[in-house]
Amino acid sequence: MRSLIANELKVASAVIAADEAEPEEVVGEVGEVLLEAVAHRVEEEVEGLEDLLVTKNLTPGEAVYGEKRISVQTTAENNAGAVNGEAAPATQTEYRVWNPFRSKLAAGILGGMEEIYMRPGSKVLYLGAASGTSVSHVADIVGPTGTVYAVEFSHRSGRDLVNMATHRTNVIPIVEDARHPLKYRMLVGMVDCIFADVAQPDQARIVGLNAHLFLKQGGGVVISIKANCIDSTSPAEQVFAREVQKLREERIKPKEQLTLEPFERDHAMVCGVYQRSAA
Numbered sequence: 001m002r003s004l005i006a007n008e009l010k011v012a013s014a015v016i017a018a019d020e021a022e023p024e025e026v027v028g029e030v031g032e033v034l035l036e037a038v039a040h041r042v043e044e045e046v047e048g049l050e051d052l053l054v055t056k057n058l059t060p061g062e063a064v065y066g067e068k069r070i071s072v073q074t075t076a077e078n079n080a081g082a083v084n085g086e087a088a089p090a091t092q093t094e095y096r097v098w099n100p101f102r103s104k105l106a107a108g109i110l111g112g113m114e115e116i117y118m119r120p121g122s123k124v125l126y127l128g129a130a131s132g133t134s135v136s137h138v139a140d141i142v143g144p145t146g147t148v149y150a151v152e153f154s155h156r157s158g159r160d161l162v163n164m165a166t167h168r169t170n171v172i173p174i175v176e177d178a179r180h181p182l183k184y185r186m187l188v189g190m191v192d193c194i195f196a197d198v199a200q201p202d203q204a205r206i207v208g209l210n211a212h213l214f215l216k217q218g219g220g221v222v223i224s225i226k227a228n229c230i231d232s233t234s235p236a237e238q239v240f241a242r243e244v245q246k247l248r249e250e251r252i253k254p255k256e257q258l259t260l261e262p263f264e265r266d267h268a269m270v271c272g273v274y275q276r277s278a279a
C-alpha cells in the first residue's frame with residue numbers, strides 16, 4: 001500500500017472490511033495499511049477494491065453523498081497504543097472513498113500533487129463549494145481541529161452544503177459570491193490554504209481578492225483551472241500559462257502545475273504560495 005502524502009505516516013497491519021451499508025463485514029486481509037495520513041490510497045487485492053483514494057471519515061457510520069465506506073481494523077499486536085508490553089485493544093477506523101472523476105482535488109492528488117497545503121488542524125477557505133461533496137473530504141482531512149470555510153453562491157447547491165455542514169461541524173457554509181469577500185469577512189479567520197474551483201473566467205482575480213484578505217503569509221493556494229471556462233478559443237496550455245501569470249500578479253508564487261488527465265480533460269491544477277508583501 002502506498003501513501004500519497006508521505007510525511008508522518010504510520011504503518012500497521014490491518015483487516016479491510018466491506019463498504020456501504022455493512023462496513024463491518026470483513027471481505028479480505030491486507031498486509032499493510034497506512035494510517036494517520038492526510039489522504040490515503042487503498043491499493044490491494046481484494047476483489048472490487050483497487051487503487052482507491054480515501055479520507056478518514058469524520059462522522060463514522062455516515063456517508064455524505066452515497067460514497068462507499070471502508071472500515072479498517074488495526075490488529076492489537078500492531079496497534080501503536082501498546083503500553084508496558086500489553087497490547088492495546090484493536091481499533092476500527094472508517095474511511096470514505098473519494099472519486100477522482102467527481103472531485104478535481106481528488107484527481108489532482110491521484111495525479112501526483114506534491115503538496116495540498118491542508119492537513120489535520122488546517123484552516124481552509126474553499127471557493128466554489130457546490131453541494132459540498134469534495135468539501136466533505138477536505139473536512140475529513142483537516143479533522144476536528146481544523147476548519148473549512150466553504151463559499152458557494154448558488155442557493156440551490158448551498159442548501160445541500162448547509163445540510164452537509166450540520167453533520168460536519170468543522171465546515172462553515174457561506175452562501176455568498178466569492179467576488180465579494182468583504183460580505184463574509186465576519187465569518188472567516190486567517191487561513192492556511194485557499195482552494196478554488198469556481199470555474200469562472202475571473203477566477204485568478206477572485207482568488208487574489210480572497211487571499212489578500214484571509215490568507216496567511218506563506219499560505220498555500222490550490223486552483224483548478226478549466227481552460228474553456230477562461231477562453232474557449234486558445235489552446236489549453238496557453239490559457240494555463242496566462243492564468244499562472246495572473247496568479248503571480250496577485251503575489252501567488254507558482255510551485256506546481258499538472259493536468260487532471262485522465263479524470264478531466266483540459267483542466268489543470270496549479271499550486272502556489274502566497275507572499276503577503278512584495279519581496
Ligand SMILES: C[S@@+](CC[C@H](N)C(=O)[O-])C[C@H]1O[C@@H](n2cnc3c(N)ncnc32)[C@H](O)[C@@H]1O
Binds near residue numbers: 105199
Ligand atoms: C466546478 S463547480 C465546483 C465543484 C466542487 N468544487 C466539487 O468538487 O464538488 C463550481 C462551483 O462554483 C460556484 N461558483 C461559481 N462562481 C462563484 C462565485 N463567484 N462565488 C461562489 N461560488 C461560485 C458554482 O455555483 C459551482 O457550484
